[in-house]
Amino acid sequence: MNDPGYELLLWVRGPGWILALAVFSFGMAMRLFEIFALGRREDLAPPRPAERQGSPMRTVWNRFFPVPGLFERAPATHVSGYLFHIGFFAVLFFAEFHIQLFRHLLGFGWPALSAPLADALGVVAIVALLAALVSRMRDPVKRFLSTAGDYLAWALTFLPLLTGWMAYHHVLVSYTRMVALHLLAAELLLALLPFTKLIHAVTIFVARWYTGEQFGRKGVQA
Amino acid sequence: MSATLERGLAALRAGMDTPMATFFASCVHCGLCAEACLFYTETGDPKYTPIHKLEPLRRLWKQEFTLLGKLMVNIGLDQPVSDAELAEWEPLVYDSCTLCGRCSLACPAGNDITAMIRKMREGMALSGHAPEDLVHATQRAVTLGSPMGVKLSTLKAKIRAQERESGLTIPLDQPGVDYMVLFSGMEIVQFSEILGAMARIFKHAGVSWTLSSEAFEATNSGIQLGVSDLAKEILLRTVNAAEKLGVKGVVSPECGHAYTALRWEGPNLIGRRYHFEVVHILELLARLQKEKRLRLRQRDPEERPLSFHDPCQLARRGGVLEEPRELLGKIATDFREMSDNRERNWCCGGGGGVSAIERSEPLRAKAFQRKLHQIEELGVHTLVTACSNCRIILEEGLETYQIRVDVAGLTELVADHLEEDQPQTGAGAAGGES
Ligand code: SF4
Ligand code: SF4
Numbered sequence: 001m002n003d004p005g006y007e008l009l010l011w012v013r014g015p016g017w018i019l020a021l022a023v024f025s026f027g028m029a030m031r032l033f034e035i036f037a038l039g040r041r042e043d044l045a046p047p048r049p050a051e052r053q054g055s056p057m058r059t060v061w062n063r064f065f066p067v068p069g070l071f072e073r074a075p076a077t078h079v080s081g082y083l084f085h086i087g088f089f090a091v092l093f094f095a096e097f098h099i100q101l102f103r104h105l106l107g108f109g110w111p112a113l114s115a116p117l118a119d120a121l122g123v124v125a126i127v128a129l130l131a132a133l134v135s136r137m138r139d140p141v142k143r144f145l146s147t148a149g150d151y152l153a154w155a156l157t158f159l160p161l162l163t164g165w166m167a168y169h170h171v172l173v174s175y176t177r178m179v180a181l182h183l184l185a186a187e188l189l190l191a192l193l194p195f196t197k198l199i200h201a202v203t204i205f206v207a208r209w210y211t212g213e214q215f216g217r218k219g220v221q222a
Numbered sequence: 223m224s225a226t227l228e229r230g231l232a233a234l235r236a237g238m239d240t241p242m243a244t245f246f247a248s249c250v251h252c253g254l255c256a257e258a259c260l261f262y263t264e265t266g267d268p269k270y271t272p273i274h275k276l277e278p279l280r281r282l283w284k285q286e287f288t289l290l291g292k293l294m295v296n297i298g299l300d301q302p303v304s305d306a307e308l309a310e311w312e313p314l315v316y317d318s319c320t321l322c323g324r325c326s327l328a329c330p331a332g333n334d335i336t337a338m339i340r341k342m343r344e345g346m347a348l349s350g351h352a353p354e355d356l357v358h359a360t361q362r363a364v365t366l367g368s369p370m371g372v373k374l375s376t377l378k379a380k381i382r383a384q385e386r387e388s389g390l391t392i393p394l395d396q397p398g399v400d401y402m403v404l405f406s407g408m409e410i411v412q413f414s415e416i417l418g419a420m421a422r423i424f425k426h427a428g429v430s431w432t433l434s435s436e437a438f439e440a441t442n443s444g445i446q447l448g449v450s451d452l453a454k455e456i457l458l459r460t461v462n463a464a465e466k467l468g469v470k471g472v473v474s475p476e477c478g479h480a481y482t483a484l485r486w487e488g489p490n491l492i493g494r495r496y497h498f499e500v501v502h503i504l505e506l507l508a509r510l511q512k513e514k515r516l517r518l519r520q521r522d523p524e525e526r527p528l529s530f531h532d533p534c535q536l537a538r539r540g541g542v543l544e545e546p547r548e549l550l551g552k553i554a555t556d557f558r559e560m561s562d563n564r565e566r567n568w569c570c571g572g573g574g575g576v577s578a579i580e581r582s583e584p585l586r587a588k589a590f591q592r593k594l595h596q597i598e599e600l601g602v603h604t605l606v607t608a609c610s611n612c613r614i615i616l617e618e619g620l621e622t623y624q625i626r627v628d629v630a631g632l633t634e635l636v637a638d639h640l641e642e643d644q645p646q647t648g649a650g651a652a653g654g655e656s
Contacts, residue, residue: 208332
């Protein structure tokens with residue numbers, strides 16, 4: 001009962017979780033309002049005939065893949081980017097523990113990845129994220145563009161992955177304490193997502209659609 | 223704060239809309255847009271990263287259009303955009319961006335960076351941070367009718383010379399015809415054979431056309447400079463002339479920016495749709511060819527291989543992608559596509575007003591290496607294009623690097639490959655005699 005890890009666990013599972021969710025919801029609503037309240041003017045130039053237009057939905061999908069030639073010019077960015085995102089989302093949505101949590105929250109669950117596979121994917125995400133950091137610090141363009149916000153976003157993403165892996169493997173501290181730290185890290189990520197570049201998780205789909213529509217009406221599939 | 227800075231910032235605020243806010247929010251600083259931009263790939267200098275060219279605009283957005291940003295300024299953690307900052311960005315927003323649109327095609331977040339740079343120029347110009355060369359070109363366009371200062375008397379002299387050469391009439395101010403045709407000042411001065419070429423093509427295809435003495439210049443440097451009011455004034459000349467003559471359509475000539483200005487930006491500048499259609503000359507030629515009113519003959523099989531340089535504003539930013547292929551397919555015996563073609567082409571380095579900025583010449587020559595590699599890879603001896611600005615830049619660049627490749631305009635190539643003997647049957651032939 002006096003284990004400080006246990007008290008922390010109680011907090012992160014109760015008030016901490018509520019707080020994170022509240023900040024996330026408020027932040028997201030505010031950011032989306034900031035964006036959509038601006039509106040946009042109607043484009044008066046007559047578009048190409050429908051059969052010649054490019055599809056904005058296809059642009060939303062296409063941008064998951066590099067335009068020909070781009071991969072070769074920036075292999076590190078692409079490989080670390082893909083591996084991180086795949087590993088991260090696989091573990092987030094398909095690790096046994098997380099599905100239990102979703103079942104608890106949503107009332108239903110789905111089949112989980114086998115434990116060794118989920119573990120491996122978590123490691124892939126961790127290694128990819130470390131590689132992305134090294135690349136960010138060494139690549140001339142990325143180093144030039146990077147701000148404190150980029151490193152903050154990196155840390156916010158890295159910590160849940162690292163603590164999750166450590167909890168699963170009982171590294172360093174007690175399991176209870178590590179799970180508490182893992183939840184705390186996840187809550188931090190959730191709460192700060194709307195206020196950092198991590199908001200791209202939502203906005204890129206809107207951005208792709210607008211660009212796809214602008215190109216599309218002229219007859220170009222972007 | 224100076225009055226000009228305030229005007230500039232007001233213009234930037236006016237351009238802020240949902241897409242722009244979405245784009246800024248979505249950037250993850252992945253740096254991939256740099257790899258799509260010829261000014262970065264050929265110099266290796268990170269300051270030419272497309273999204274970085276917008277940094278002052280992004281700061282303005284953050285400080286004035288997000289709650290967190292407002293807070294930061296209020297507690298002194300962020301400084302408002304200053305005159306000095308805009309001055310520092312002038313070479314990035316103008317000299318090193320041709321508005322080619324390639325970054326917008328590559329960004330994984332989906333940001334239309336080019337559209338943002340176009341909008342940023344509005345604020346730069348009004349705050350007094352636009353290159354003088356572009357300001358003067360636009361002044362000439364407003365006062366003289368052409369950024370190169372081409373006067374009506376010049377045009378008339380060229381018309382007479384071309385009429386003598388072709389033996390055909392080149393109509394001026396003829397109301398009620400199908401098309402009013404525009405030219406770029408560059409064409410009138412440097413490539414005036416195009417006038418005769420058009421006359422031959424239209425005679426062959428039986429198309430009625432005219433030039434207007436009130437509006438013959440197709441380019442709109444107001445857009446490249448980024449002053450919408452002036453761009454509108456320049457554009458209205460064309461719109462009024464065309465609507466007065468009562469033509470069905472206006473033909474945009476071999477000039478990429480002229481086409482996007484008239485076809486895609488124009489109605490938004492004047493706040494209404496036109497009472498006529500806008501077609502690019504290649505669209506019109508391809509259409510006539512499909513209708514069999516334009517009959518083309520193949521080049522001599524002995525003739526050497528050729529390739530096509532897609533002008534950015536025509537292809538990626540304009541949507542004229544297949545028309546040049548349809549035409550060249552009828553003419554060329556050995557046509558070779560470039561490695562990146564159509565909407566993925568690389569810019570020649572002279573678009574977006576860059577070719578008018580004298581001080582940018584060394585940078586432009588460097589950026590041209592991108593195109594040079596593409597051309598050299600192909601082993602062609604002729605490069606066809608459909609923009610007189612591209613044409614000049616390509617010729618200059620090839621000359622600088624001492625590469626012997628001829629550059630030609632597609633419209634002239636078409637005019638040189640018209641089938642001579644008119645078939646006696648069919649309605650097309652009858653039309654051809656008019
Ligand atoms: S490619 Fe897009 S997301 Fe990446 S740095 Fe450029 S603008 Fe930002
Ligand atoms: S529009 Fe073209 S020149 Fe301008 S920043 Fe983008 S890629 Fe570079």
